[in-house]
Amino acid sequence: MWIVVAIIVLLIILLLAAIMSSITITLWYSKHNKDDKAVLDVKMLYGFVKMHYEMPSLVFANMKKGFSLRLEKKNNIRNRETAGKTYLNKRRVDRWADEVRVMLKSTASLKGWFNRTMQHVQIMKLDWSTNVSTGDAAWTAIATGTLWGIKTTLVGWLSYKVRMRNKPKLFVVPVFNDEPQFATELSCVARISCGYALYAGVVLMVRILKVPGGPIRWLRLAKQAMR
Secondary structure, three states, rough: OHHHHHHHHHHHHHHHHHHHHHHEEEEEEEEEEEEEEEEEEEEEHHHOOOEEEEEEEEEEEEOOOOEEEEEEEEEOOOEEEEEEEEEEEEEHHHHHHHHHHHHHOOOOOOOHHHHHHHHHOOOEHHHHHHHHOOOOOHHHHHHHHHHHHHHHHHHHHHHHOOOEEOOOOEEEEEEOOOOEEEEEEEEEEEEHHHHHHHHHHHHHHHHHHHOOHHHHHHHHHHHHHOO
């Protein structure tokens, strides 16, 4: 009897510990002229669950195929690594747009759910630096001002959607030389509690069930994403 009680208490403690933990998402992106690289890390349950995604290359193939994107995935759950190549083009963007429309039709107030969930996301770090040169001093100065405007607008919109725990560090450095140059590096760390993520998942399921045919449409989208 005491063993059963001890097991139940232990399970409750583990459940509470899991709920009180956080999901941490770390994004790093770098571009230097034509060279692109991105890394995405996701950690859950105090680091016991880790997922790693890496984009080592992004190359423009042609007008039809668009950008050739190579992805590498790794996680410590199945202890396996996968790699593959896909193309980012107008056809894929249109497909994503169609999928978003299906989600909106298949979920009650999906936008409201998304906005409320984003309000519980905390940005712990946001560093974004850019070096730019057009090869001409006057145009470099104009490009610098334009980039400052774009960055402040994007970060301002983001701060309206999520919680900024620390002040973002933004830099735009004009490089006055005779050769065109563009280099940018973005580092971002976001966090959301596992407890609220679970709650948001349950709310999403309820909203899907409220719409006739909603679960079937979501299953179809899931099957397409796994292909």
